[in-house]
Amino acid sequence: MALKVLKPGLLTTVQDLGRPGYFHLGIPMGGAMDRMALRAANLLVGNDEGAAALEAVFVGPELEFTADGTIAVTGGEIPVKIDGEEQPCWTALAVKAGQKLSFGFLTSGARIYIAISGGIDTPPHLGSRSTYAIGALGGVEGRAVAAGDELPVGTSEKAVAPGTSVPEEMRRKPGTPTELRVLPGLYWHRITDAAQNGFFEDEWKVAPEADRMGYRFKGGRPLEFIDREQPFGAGSDPSNIVDSCYPYGSIQVPGGTEPIVLHRDAVSGGGYFMIGTVISADMDLIGQLQPHMPVRFVPVDMDGALAARAERRTAMDRIRKELAGE
Numbered sequence: 001m002a003l004k005v006l007k008p009g010l011l012t013t014v015q016d017l018g019r020p021g022y023f024h025l026g027i028p029m030g031g032a033m034d035r036m037a038l039r040a041a042n043l044l045v046g047n048d049e050g051a052a053a054l055e056a057v058f059v060g061p062e063l064e065f066t067a068d069g070t071i072a073v074t075g076g077e078i079p080v081k082i083d084g085e086e087q088p089c090w091t092a093l094a095v096k097a098g099q100k101l102s103f104g105f106l107t108s109g110a111r112i113y114i115a116i117s118g119g120i121d122t123p124p125h126l127g128s129r130s131t132y133a134i135g136a137l138g139g140v141e142g143r144a145v146a147a148g149d150e151l152p153v154g155t156s157e158k159a160v161a162p163g164t165s166v167p168e169e170m171r172r173k174p175g176t177p178t179e180l181r182v183l184p185g186l187y188w189h190r191i192t193d194a195a196q197n198g199f200f201e202d203e204w205k206v207a208p209e210a211d212r213m214g215y216r217f218k219g220g221r222p223l224e225f226i227d228r229e230q231p232f233g234a235g236s237d238p239s240n241i242v243d244s245c246y247p248y249g250s251i252q253v254p255g256g257t258e259p260i261v262l263h264r265d266a267v268s269g270g271g272y273f274m275i276g277t278v279i280s281a282d283m284d285l286i287g288q289l290q291p292h293m294p295v296r297f298v299p300v301d302m303d304g305a306l307a308a309r310a311e312r313r314t315a316m317d318r319i320r321k322e323l324a325g326e
Contacts, residue, residue, distance in 0.1 A: 001065075001066055001067035001069065001118065001152075001153040002066050002150040002151055002152050002153060003063050003064070003065065003066070003116065003120075003150070003151040003153060004063065004064040004065075004066065004149075004150050005061060005062075005063060005145050005146065005147055005148065005149040005150070005151065006061075006062040006063065006064055006100070006147060007061055007062035007102075007147055008061050008144065008145050008146050008147055008149075009056045009057075009058075009059045009060050009061035009062075009103075010056070010057050010058050010059035011056070011057040011058075011144050012054055012055065012056040012057075012060075012061045012144055012145045013054070013055050013130075013131035013133070013139055013144050013145065014052050014053075014054060014055075014120050014122055014129050014130065014131050014138065014139035014140065014145070014151070015030075015031055015032045015033075015038065015052065015053065015054070015055040015113075015129075015130045015131060015139075016031055016032070016038070016050050016051060016052040016053070016128055016129050016130050017031045017032065017035060017038065017039075017049075017050040017128075017130075018030045018031025018032075018128055018130050018264065019031070019125070019126045019127050019128035019130060019132075019137075019138075021126075021127075022126060023268050024268070026267070026268050027126065027132070027135060027137070028132065028264060028265050028266055028267070028268065029248070029264065030128070030130045030131075030132045030138075030212075030264050030265050031128065031130045031264055032053075032055055032113065032130075032264075032287075033055065033111055033212060033263060033264055033284070033286070033287025033288075034075050034111055034113065034284040034287040034288055035283075035284055036172060036284050036312070036315075036316060036319075037074040037075035037111070037112075037113045037284070038053055038055075038074075038113045038115075039316060039319075040072075040074045040090065040166050040319055041053055041072045041073065041074040041075075041113040041114070041115035042115045042119070043319065043320065043323050044070075044072035044074070044090070044091065044092045044115065044160060044164060044165075044166070044323065045069075045070045045071060045072050045092060045115045045116060045117040045156070045160055046070065046117055046156055046157070046158035046159055046160045047115060047117065047118070047119045047156070047158075048119070051115065051119030051120075051154075052119050052120035052121070052122065052129035052130070053113050053114055053115040053116070053119070053120060054113070054114040054115075054120065054145070054151075055075075055111055055112075055113055056103075056111065056112050056113075056114065057110060057111055058106055058110060058290075059103070059106070060073075060078060060102070060103030060106075060112060060114075061101075061103075061114075061145065062100060062101065062102045062103075063100065063101045063102075063114075064098070064099070064100050064101075065095045065096065065097055065098065065099050065100075065101070066097055066098075066150075067097045067153075068094075068095065068096050068097055069094075069095055069116055069117045069118065069153070069156065070092050070093065070094055070095070070116070070117040070156070070159075070160055070162065071092075071093050071095055071101065071114065071115065071116045071117070072090070072091060072092050072093065072114075072115050073089050073090070073093075073112055073113065073114050073115075074089060074090050074112070074113045074115075074166070074171075075109055075111050075112040075113045075288065076106050076107075076108055076109020076110055076111055076112050076288055077089055077106070077107045077108040077109060078103050078104060078105070078106045078107060078109075078112055079103060079104030079105070079107075080093070080101070080103060081101070081102045081103065081104065082095060082099055082100070082101055083099050083100055084102070086104075088165065089112075090165050090166040090171055091163065091164065091165040091166075092160045092161065092162050092163065092164040092165070093162060094162040101114075108173060108174075108288075109173065109174070109288040109290075110287065110288050110289060110290050111287050111288060116153055117153075117156035117160075118153045118154035118155050118156040119153065119154045120151055120152070120153060120154075121151075121152040121153055121154040122138070122139060122140060122151065122152060124138070125137045125138045125142075131143070131144065132265060133265075134213075134265065160323075164323060166319055166322065166323070167322065170315065170318060170319050170322065172284065172285070172315070173288070174285050174288050174289055174293065176293075176294060177203055177293075177294035177295055177296045178285055178289060178293060178294070178295050178296075179282075179295075179296050179297075179298045180261075180278050180282050180285065180286065180295060180296070180297055180298065181278065181279045181281070181282050181297075181298045181299075181300045181304070181305070181308060182200075182251065182275075182276040182277065182278055182279070182297045182298065182299055182300065183276055183277050183279055183299075183300055183301070183302065183305050184196075184275070184276040184299060185250070185251075185274045185275060185276040185277055186244075186274065187241065187273040187274055187275065188275060188276060189226070190225055190226060190228075190238070190273055191223045191224060191225055191226065191256075191275070192224040192225070192226055194224060195221075195223040195224040195225075195256075198220065198221045198223075199220065199223065199259075199275065199297060200296075200297055200298065200299055202219070202220035202221055202296075203219065203220070203294050203295070203296055204217040204218065204219050204220045204259070204294070204295045204296070204297070205217065205218055205219045205292050205293065205294055205295065206289045206290065206291050206292060206293045206295060207258065207291065208291045210289070210291060211265075212263060212264050212265040213262070213263060213265045213266050213267075214252075214260045214261055214262045214263050214266055215260065215261045215263060215286055215289065216258050216259070216260045217258060217259045217260075217261070217295060218258055220259075222255075222256050222257045223239075223253055223256035223257075223275070224256070225238035225239070225256060234271070235271065237254075237255060238256065239252075239253055239254055239255055239256050239272055239273055240271050240272065240273070241271055241272065241273045242271070243269055243270060243271050244269060244270070244271075244273075244274070245268060245269045246262055246266060246267065246268060246269050246270060246274065247277055248262065248263070248264070248266070248277075248280070248283065249261060249262065249263075249277040249278035249279065249280065249283055250262045250266075250274045250276075250277050251274055251275045251276050251277065251278065251297075252270075252272040252273070252274060252275075253272070253273070253275055254272050259275065259297075261278050261286060263283070263286060263287070264287075279300060279304075279305040279308055279309070280305075280309055280312075281305070281308035281309050281311065281312045282308070
């Protein structure tokens with residue numbers, strides 16, 4: 001079986017849960033920007049949670065099926081259409097050979113995940129099918145899908161009853177404003193007390209420069225730096241440092257003006273200081289933020305970050321049990 005790409009949408013790529021283990025070599029883990037949505041989509045069609053699916057940004061693709069199967073669309077809310085007839089999101093949908101999948105306009109969120117029973121079966125690279133376009137790894141020749149592509153699909157071993165769905169209350173969506181919890185970082189001491197307070201007091205907005213590498217935010221007050229003599233190799237700007245490693249979720253503030261949260265395809269190190277790190281439990285939310293959406297950064301300590309991670313695991317367990325009929 002294969003999926004025929006009739007129209008690729010704005011930026012549609014093959015993604016799974018990524019390729020951990022190579023960050024020290026400069027190759028990011030990558031994978032789905034909204035991992036919970038990917039996992040849920042795969043569960044709805046009977047796949048392993050980490051199976052490869054399609055991630056589409058803002059505009060969905062148009063696809064044709066060459067065999068019968070089951071699909072599910074999760075993530076942002078968008079009208080799902082099979083042969084022009086609207087279908088629900090977050091629901092297992094039966095499809096027949098020759099039918100076409102298309103989409104209306106996105107109503108909330110920024111990314112959708114399209115899973116199909118059997119999973120996308122493009123060749124893995126370094127243990128993952130995720131597309132890392134900068135390194136030309138994974139997916140379809142290391143790039144976004146294009147019209148005319150035929151995406152191979154694996155064999156499904158588990159059937160899911162059409163109509164099975166993830167309840168509305170289990171679908172996590174960004175708030176207004178969206179709160180992103182932050183653990184202050186190694187360079188927190190580099191800014192003044194007033195700047196520390198202002199960073200958390202101000203309301204920021206998602207800038208148009210938002211992609212798989214990182215999200216930029218605008219609208220808050222510029223940071224004030226504590227005076228120091230820049231070390232050799234750090235550059236003259238106070239936001240510059242001698243190169244350091246960047247964990248996922250790191251918040252750079254080049255020039256002290258516009259924070260950038262590094263995401264799935266971000267580089268592994270560089271010369272900008274980091275004000276802190278968005279906790280892992282909130283990284284999925286960032287992938288669903290549209291430009292100009294309001295955001296507030298909220299401080300947490302390590303205990304709070306670990307508690308939030310445990311809560312996200314519990315939420316995913318609830319979805320698993322719901323779809324298993326437990």
